[in-house]
Amino acid sequence: MQTKEATKKGFDFKAMLGKLGPLLALIVLIILVTVLSPGFMAPANLLNLLRQVSINAVIAFGMTFVILTGGIDLSVGSILALSGAVTASMIANGVSPAIALLGGMLLGAVFGLLNGILIAYGKAAPFIATLATMTIFRGATYVFTNGNPITGAKINDSFLFQFMGRGYLFGIPFPIIIMAVVYVILFVLLHKTAFGRKTYALGGNETAAYIAGVKTKLVTMIIYTISGLMASIAGIILTSRLSSAQPDAGTSYEMDAIAAVVLGGTSLAGGKGRIFGTLIGALIIGTLNNGMNLLGISSFYQQIVKGVVILIAVLLDRKK
Amino acid sequence: MRIEMKGISKAFGQNRVLEGVNFTVNSGEVHALMGENGAGKSTLMNIFTGLYAKDGGTITIDGQEAHFSGPLDAEQHGISFIHQEMNNFLEMPVVDNMFLNKELHTKLGTLDDKKMRAQATHYLQELGADIDVTQPIGTLSVGRQQMIEIAKSLMTDAKIIIMDEPTAALTETEIKNLFDVVNRLKAKGVGFIYISHRMEEIFEIADKVTVMRDGVSVAEYDTKDVSMKQLVKDMVGREIGDFYPERHPEFGPVALKAEHLSEKGVFEDVSFSVREGEILAFSGLMGAGRTEIMRAIFGIDHLDSGTVEIDGKPVHIHTPADAIKAQIGFATENRKDEGLFLNDSLHDNIVLPSINGFVKHGLVDDKATNQFVEMLMKRLTVKAMGPDVTAGSLSGGNQQKVVLAKWVGSGAKVLILDEPTRGVDVGAKREIYDLMNELTARHVAIIMISSDLPEVLGMSDRIAVVYEGHITGIVPTEGATQESIMTLATGGNTNAN
Numbered sequence: 001m002q003t004k005e006a007t008k009k010g011f012d013f014k015a016m017l018g019k020l021g022p023l024l025a026l027i028v029l030i031i032l033v034t035v036l037s038p039g040f041m042a043p044a045n046l047l048n049l050l051r052q053v054s055i056n057a058v059i060a061f062g063m064t065f066v067i068l069t070g071g072i073d074l075s076v077g078s079i080l081a082l083s084g085a086v087t088a089s090m091i092a093n094g095v096s097p098a099i100a101l102l103g104g105m106l107l108g109a110v111f112g113l114l115n116g117i118l119i120a121y122g123k124a125a126p127f128i129a130t131l132a133t134m135t136i137f138r139g140a141t142y143v144f145t146n147g148n149p150i151t152g153a154k155i156n157d158s159f160l161f162q163f164m165g166r167g168y169l170f171g172i173p174f175p176i177i178i179m180a181v182v183y184v185i186l187f188v189l190l191h192k193t194a195f196g197r198k199t200y201a202l203g204g205n206e207t208a209a210y211i212a213g214v215k216t217k218l219v220t221m222i223i224y225t226i227s228g229l230m231a232s233i234a235g236i237i238l239t240s241r242l243s244s245a246q247p248d249a250g251t252s253y254e255m256d257a258i259a260a261v262v263l264g265g266t267s268l269a270g271g272k273g274r275i276f277g278t279l280i281g282a283l284i285i286g287t288l289n290n291g292m293n294l295l296g297i298s299s300f301y302q303q304i305v306k307g308v309v310i311l312i313a314v315l316l317d318r319k320k
Numbered sequence: 321m322r323i324e325m326k327g328i329s330k331a332f333g334q335n336r337v338l339e340g341v342n343f344t345v346n347s348g349e350v351h352a353l354m355g356e357n358g359a360g361k362s363t364l365m366n367i368f369t370g371l372y373a374k375d376g377g378t379i380t381i382d383g384q385e386a387h388f389s390g391p392l393d394a395e396q397h398g399i400s401f402i403h404q405e406m407n408n409f410l411e412m413p414v415v416d417n418m419f420l421n422k423e424l425h426t427k428l429g430t431l432d433d434k435k436m437r438a439q440a441t442h443y444l445q446e447l448g449a450d451i452d453v454t455q456p457i458g459t460l461s462v463g464r465q466q467m468i469e470i471a472k473s474l475m476t477d478a479k480i481i482i483m484d485e486p487t488a489a490l491t492e493t494e495i496k497n498l499f500d501v502v503n504r505l506k507a508k509g510v511g512f513i514y515i516s517h518r519m520e521e522i523f524e525i526a527d528k529v530t531v532m533r534d535g536v537s538v539a540e541y542d543t544k545d546v547s548m549k550q551l552v553k554d555m556v557g558r559e560i561g562d563f564y565p566e567r568h569p570e571f572g573p574v575a576l577k578a579e580h581l582s583e584k585g586v587f588e589d590v591s592f593s594v595r596e597g598e599i600l601a602f603s604g605l606m607g608a609g610r611t612e613i614m615r616a617i618f619g620i621d622h623l624d625s626g627t628v629e630i631d632g633k634p635v636h637i638h639t640p641a642d643a644i645k646a647q648i649g650f651a652t653e654n655r656k657d658e659g660l661f662l663n664d665s666l667h668d669n670i671v672l673p674s675i676n677g678f679v680k681h682g683l684v685d686d687k688a689t690n691q692f693v694e695m696l697m698k699r700l701t702v703k704a705m706g707p708d709v710t711a712g713s714l715s716g717g718n719q720q721k722v723v724l725a726k727w728v729g730s731g732a733k734v735l736i737l738d739e740p741t742r743g744v745d746v747g748a749k750r751e752i753y754d755l756m757n758e759l760t761a762r763h764v765a766i767i768m769i770s771s772d773l774p775e776v777l778g779m780s781d782r783i784a785v786v787y788e789g790h791i792t793g794i795v796p797t798e799g800a801t802q803e804s805i806m807t808l809a810t811g812g813n814t815n816a817n
Contacts (some may be wrong), residue, residue: 056349084605104585188683192683192684193679193682193683193684194675194676194678194679194684196684197668197671197672197675197684198672198675200661200664200668201664201668201672203659204662204663204664205657205658205660205661205662207657208657208658208659208661209651209660209661210620210639210640211620211640211652211658211659211673212640212672212673213639213640213641213643213644213672213673213730214641214646214672215639215641215643260395271661271663271664274665
């Protein structure tokens with residue numbers, strides 16, 4: 001009897017560790033960085049950290065849906081660059097900033113939809129389809145910008161556009177507020193709506209989902225559309241922060257987003273994971289970057305450390 | 321060589337699949353292992369060859385306790401398992417398949433193709449099979465692939481060969497050929513464990529037969545001393561008569577009417593109807609097209625022609641979502657691949673087809689879904705710790721009940737059940753039958769595909785028999801016999817009734 005009870009307790013503990021693992025890792029990391037570099041806990045630094053995290057987090061929230069279906073979206077970095085460039089160019093050419101922002105977001109959604117169509121109807125493997133569109137969208141960005149950054153007085157003078165990346169609301173940088181709003185909306189979508197249930201079902205067993213009446217193609221297309229839309233929102237934040245659209249903006253951002261999702265405990269095989277985990281995953285990456293910068297660790301070593309952390313997380317996940 | 325398994329027991333989670341099973345096989349004999357689906361035959365063999373660890377019992381070889389760490393280890397001890405699904409690499413040449421992981425090398429360390437080809441050809445010729453070993457294995461018939469499997473076993477110097485349903489996909493000639501080879505090898509001292517459902521084969525090829533039921537070995541006989549009737553009784557465990565609940569059907573109007581349905585190369589000109597409160601069984605051999613007809617009706621596959629009416633009104637079904645809207649439910653044959661989300665909770669599994677009905681102001685009403693699931697689990701007597709456990713943790717019978725629960729919950733008026741009791745233990749079977757009766761009493765129309773003839777005869781009101789994509793007859797269950805159904809199922813005279 002006693003042994004039975006013991007194993008049962010061990011079981012619960014394990015399950016809890018699985019759920020709270022990423023959060024625990026983040027807490028340990030924060031304690032470690034605080035001890036090594038007391039300046040970390042300064043409010044200004046924390047806000048700065050969150051602002052740095054916001055771009056990756058917004059992309060990763062969208063990526064969470066994609067990965068939950070067992071897919072992947074490699075094109076987010078390129079969508080970010082292209083929609084950012086188009087938005088900036090519209091403003092530079094005198095289009096009303098509000099319309100330019102909506103236009104950029106619409107463009108990102110359309111690019112995402114295109115990925116979704118290729119995957120749902122073209123039956124292309126998500127990796128290959130988005131690898132191809134990643135290259136296409138990046139190429140299109142270079143064509144569109146002629147390889148030069150897009151800048152201009154109108155960009156610098158637009159309050160609305162500048163506010164996206166540089167503004168403050170109640171003393172909080174606006175990108176953080178965008179991240180929070182996006183998080184709440186997507187959290188509700190994933191965990192409180194029928195669409196969310198269908199997302200999990202699609203990733204858990206596509207055939208069974210189809211037979212249960214889930215319109216799997218429609219769900220797939222919507223999910224890639226969300227991912228594209230999130231990339232364009234990130235693109236707007238980034239372009240606004242830099243006050244210019246860089247043709248090579250967002251290069252390899254897809255990797256940071258995937259890393260955040262995986263660090264958050266979402267299974268690449270699909271069907272298992274939570275958007276809260278992704279938020280934690282993004283914060284882990286952000287804390288690592290910020291902490292190592294504070295400690296003056298060279299960016300060369302930073303990459304190695306980040307890679308090792310991801311490896312450890314994945315290996316621990318296997319153990320469960 | 322004598323292999324003795326004694327008191328073998330095994331449980332997966334809370335599901336006990338083997339309890340004190342005894343089984344012995346000697347060189348130079350064919351020992352058949354019979355039992356219904358889910359009786360534990362495959363599990364026993366997987367324990368024997370080291371794929372699963374046993375919870376209790378002993379395995380001895382010539383009196384010495386043996387313990388195989390895995391299939392490779394078993395193979396090195398002269399035990400070879402020919403699975404029903406042969407795991408061949410269809411694009412690879414025969415010889416490469418045969419020598420996979422056992423490649424021969426020249427002194428230089430490169431592959432010795434010449435020698436491997438010669439050896440492969442040699443072993444195959446010994447079985448009387450004249451096969452060009454350089455052609456891709458996928459181009460050969462299943463019967464020939466089986467010969468290659470046996471040759472592979474002989475290459476590893478197998479003393480005991482386990483064959484799981486070896487004749488399931490063979491033609492008459494191939495079966496005869498296979499039995500010749502088995503007899504020849506038997507004379508040379510090779511022992512066989514022969515798993516099969518086919519009675520005639522058992523009496524033709526086996527020296528001994530052991531019957532398993534519900535994870536227990538119930539009897540062992542010399543084949544010459546036992547009757548077919550006795551074996552059936554042992555397998556089923558009781559007289560078939562009282563195994564099925566009585567049906568008192570009250571038929572309403574026609575619920576589903578299918579006319580002239582065709583899908584090119586799969587089935588042709590299929591017409592039938594099923595009334596409210598009726599159970600229409602679909603009988604026939606494996607691959608006759610029964611499941612395919614239902615998949616097309618449900619919108620998983622696509623009809624080339626024909627019409628489907630529900631309640632007298634024509635419906636156009638292109639996807640399962642359309643079918644569900646037309647109040648059709650489909651509990652598929654393959655629970656694990658098509659019916660369930662094994663890693664998801666029972667709650668999420670059961671609620672999915674009905675999810676759109678639980679949306680309030682855009683959000684899922686969790687309170688309502690919880691009540692809904694609780695009600696269904698109670699009504700279908702799903703035995704589980706609660707609605708939050710994963711579907712994968714349940715036994716076959718309870719998994720099937722979960723699948724049924726989700727379709728009952730979806731409000732289906734026409735319910736298609738494909739092999740509803742396959743892999744389900746006897747107790748749960750009876751509960752599923754009772755549930756079918758309860759559903760028809762509430763005017764649900766049921767279409768039941770079943771390969772289990774006693775089940776077809778025991779649980780239906782009419783029987784549609786399918787043979788090679790055609791319905792060869794629709795007969796009332798009353799008055800039908802196993803023989804009359806089998807005659808239709810094998811393309812025999814349709815004027816029998």
